[in-house]
Amino acid sequence: MNGGLIILTPLDLALASLLVVAVAALSLRMKLGVERQLLVAGVRTTLQLLLIGLVLKAVFERADLVWVGAIAVFMLLVAGREVVARQRYRLVGWWGFGIGSFAMLVSSFAVTLLALHVMVQVQPWYAPQYSIPLLGMLLGNTMNGIALGLDRLTETSWQQRTAIEARLMLGQDWNQAIADIRRQSARSGLIPIINAMAAAGVVSLPGMMTGQILAGAPPVEAVKYQILIMFLIAGGTGFGTLAAVYAASRRLFDERQRLRLDRIKKG
Amino acid sequence: MKTADHPAHVPRLCLEGFTTRNLGPLELQVDAGQCLALSGPSGSGKSLLLRAIADLDPHGGEAFLDGMPCSRLPAPEWRRQVALLAAESPWWLPQVGDHFCRADPAGLQELGFGADVLRWQVERLSSGERQRLALLRLLCNGPKVLLLDEPTANLDPDATAAVEELVQRYRTAHQAAVLWVSHDPEQVRRVAQRALRIHERRLEAA
Numbered sequence: 001m002n003g004g005l006i007i008l009t010p011l012d013l014a015l016a017s018l019l020v021v022a023v024a025a026l027s028l029r030m031k032l033g034v035e036r037q038l039l040v041a042g043v044r045t046t047l048q049l050l051l052i053g054l055v056l057k058a059v060f061e062r063a064d065l066v067w068v069g070a071i072a073v074f075m076l077l078v079a080g081r082e083v084v085a086r087q088r089y090r091l092v093g094w095w096g097f098g099i100g101s102f103a104m105l106v107s108s109f110a111v112t113l114l115a116l117h118v119m120v121q122v123q124p125w126y127a128p129q130y131s132i133p134l135l136g137m138l139l140g141n142t143m144n145g146i147a148l149g150l151d152r153l154t155e156t157s158w159q160q161r162t163a164i165e166a167r168l169m170l171g172q173d174w175n176q177a178i179a180d181i182r183r184q185s186a187r188s189g190l191i192p193i194i195n196a197m198a199a200a201g202v203v204s205l206p207g208m209m210t211g212q213i214l215a216g217a218p219p220v221e222a223v224k225y226q227i228l229i230m231f232l233i234a235g236g237t238g239f240g241t242l243a244a245v246y247a248a249s250r251r252l253f254d255e256r257q258r259l260r261l262d263r264i265k266k267g
Numbered sequence: 268m269k270t271a272d273h274p275a276h277v278p279r280l281c282l283e284g285f286t287t288r289n290l291g292p293l294e295l296q297v298d299a300g301q302c303l304a305l306s307g308p309s310g311s312g313k314s315l316l317l318r319a320i321a322d323l324d325p326h327g328g329e330a331f332l333d334g335m336p337c338s339r340l341p342a343p344e345w346r347r348q349v350a351l352l353a354a355e356s357p358w359w360l361p362q363v364g365d366h367f368c369r370a371d372p373a374g375l376q377e378l379g380f381g382a383d384v385l386r387w388q389v390e391r392l393s394s395g396e397r398q399r400l401a402l403l404r405l406l407c408n409g410p411k412v413l414l415l416d417e418p419t420a421n422l423d424p425d426a427t428a429a430v431e432e433l434v435q436r437y438r439t440a441h442q443a444a445v446l447w448v449s450h451d452p453e454q455v456r457r458v459a460q461r462a463l464r465i466h467e468r469r470l471e472a473a
Contacts, residue, residue, distance in 0.1 A: 163359040165323060170368070171347030171408055180359075256322055257342040 005215050017042065059128045068126045072109070072135055079104055079143040086147040089154035090267045091251060099247045100146050107240030108138040111232050119228060137208065137229055138236045141193060145237035146244045149189030153245055154264050156181045157252055164259050174253040182249045189241035193234050200230060277334045279444035280320075280349070280412045284328035287312060287319045290468050292328055297412070302438060302445040304455040306473055307465030313448045314353075316465075317414040320446070321351035332411060350410035354417045356401035358389040363400060368407045377436075378403060378429050395426040402430060406437055413438070413445045419454070431458055 020042045024035040059067045080101030090096045112135045116122060122130045157164065160181065167177040200206055201223075209226035213219055254260050278296035285293045289312040297303050307313050319326035322337055322345050330337040330349075337345050358366060364385030372382050378399045392400065398421060405413075413434065419427040435458065438445050449455050455462050455473070462473035 160359070162355075163357045166353075166357045166359070168323060168343070169321060169346055169351050169353075170366075170405065171343045173341075173343045254325070256325075256338075258323055258325065 013046075017046075056128070056132065059132070063124070063126075063128055065124075065126050068128050068131055071128075071132060075136060075139055076101060076105060076108075079139045083143055083147045083150065084267075087151050087154060087267055089151075089158050089264045091154070091248060092263055092265055095248075095251055095263070096150070099244050099251070100143075100150065103146055103240045103244035103247065104139060104142050106243060107236045107238075108135060108142045111236040111239075112138055115228070115232055133208075134229075134232070138232060141233040142236045142240040144192055145189040145241040148192070149185045149241040149245045150248055152188045153181060153185035153248055154252075156184065157249075157259075158261060158264065161259060161261055168257065168259065174250070174257040174259075177259075178249045178252065182245055185245045185249075186242055189245065190238060193230075193237045197230050197234065200226070206230075278331075279333060279442070280446070281331040281334075282320070282328065283331070285319070285330060286327035287315050287324065290316055290465065293470055295463075295470060297444040297446060299411075299442040299444055300438060301461065302434075302447055302459045304459035304462040304473070305446060305448045305464070305470075306450060306455065306462070311465040312468075313465060314416050317351055317416050317446065317448065320414055321346055321349055323351070347408040348410055349412040349414065350405045350408060351414040352402055352405055352416065352418050354420050355394075356398065358392075358397065358401075361388055361390075363387045363389055363392070367404050371403060371407055374403050374406060374433065377433055395422045398422060399426060399430055399433075402433065406433075409441065411441070411443055413443055413447075415445065415447045417448050417450065420450075427454075434458065 020038060024038045027033070027035040027038060055071070059071060080097050083100035083104075084090060084096045087096060091099065112131065113125075115134055116125045116131055120130055120134075125131075157178065164177050164181070168174070196204075196206075206226050206229075208229055209222045212222035212225060251263060252260060279299040279301075280295075280297040282293050282295040285291055285295070293316075305313055305316075315324060318324045320330055322330075322342055332340070332345070332348055337349075340348075360366060362385075367385065375382060375384060380396075380400070384400070389397075398418065402418060415434070418434075419430050422430065431454070434445060434447075437443060445458075447455075447458055449458075463470045464473040
């Protein structure tokens with residue numbers, strides 16, 4: 001591999017894991033009650049990452065479109081489940097999962113394809129070394145934006161239901177009656193990526209760029225990739241959040257434009 | 268020469284086989300310019316009935332406005348024509364005038380406000396002022412039916428009289444039909460020509 005990459009040994013990782021164990025011991029001593037969660041999460045991250053490492057190794061060797069597609073779909077479904085899990089007030093039935101997943105499918109996949117075909121121009125276009133990490137970063141961030149936006153939308157609608165209905169009573173249509181809440185929700189979904197772009201390089205060194213530099217890439221090349229990724233994430237998160245918030249706000253009203261809060265329930 | 272020129276009498280508001288979660292099926296007719304008072308024990312479904320007539324809740328059967336079925340009109344149009352005033356009305360923007368589709372100086376004066384009330388901050392309003400202005404902002408749409416859900420429950424006698432008079436004047440000037448939910452027999456005598464009450468999921472003469 002690249003001459004700059006230093007191979008980590010299991011002993012290195014074991015030493016690092018002692019940090020987690022130490023915090024868990026502190027938690028036990030101070031009765032914080034998170035020691036169990038912390039250790040379980042530590043074990044999960046080890047197993048899940050080792051597993052995905054093996055999967056990626058296999059896929060990189062095959063470089064087969066079907067395999068790449070299967071992994072992409074799996075990632076999407078897990079992200080859709082995660083969006084639902086983060087809602088305090090959820091759309092009942094398959095709507096929460098469906099709207100979140102569809103918005104991610106449209107935005108993350110479209111932006112990833114755009115990057116692979118137009119900007120990175122890798123051959124073949126689905127080359128897993130590029131397509132899977134790109135899609136992963138996009139899905140992760142889009143998922144965040146959508147989850148925040150939907151959470152804000154359903155919770156605010158619940159709290160302000162009398163105001164929404166008062167607007168309906170005055171003859172406003174559903175679109176006007178929820179417009180302010182929808183705007184707030186879309187904004188709150190977009191704030192993390194705006195903050196990340198604003199702080200990048202000054203307060204935080206983004207993980208992808210750091211990883212490339214650790215792997216021996218020239219800093220300026222790594223920075224160019226990071227800028228590309230930031231823009232892609234901003235696009236994917238923006239379109240995904242707007243689509244999800246719009247679709248969910250429509251779902252809060254029925255065909256007679258009644259506010260139907262029976263379509264959300266506290267999770 | 269007789270029947271052909273005189274179309275069958277069409278009530279302003281008509282309910283046919285109308286069902287809500289805990290009422291019905293109901294038949295009800297209110298004529299133009301008529302005020303019908305509705306009473307009943309709390310929890311009997313008066314508020315839910317008014318919400319359903321305004322098409323804010325799902326319901327069975329059909330409601331007609333001047334013979335036009337509710338389901339044939341777009342919902343916002345129906346709600347502008349069949350206006351519901353709840354016991355408490357929220358204000359969601361900082362300034363009073365932002366909630367009005369257009370100002371009505373005569374109505375403001377009648378309720379004891381100057382035109383500058385439209386520039387007032389909502390926080391400055393007392394609960395009585397809020398309710399009177401909420402009625403006025405509803406009347407700006409020119410509704411043909413008024414559904415009033417205990418509109419004076421939180422008002423002092425003077426403010427109550429002002430609201431009753433405004434509704435009265437609007438009803439006669441626009442030949443509006445009024446469905447007025449009230450617990451107060453005195454008020455029912457003052458404002459209504461007919462009175463019904465809810466008894467065992469049905470409407471009966473009070």
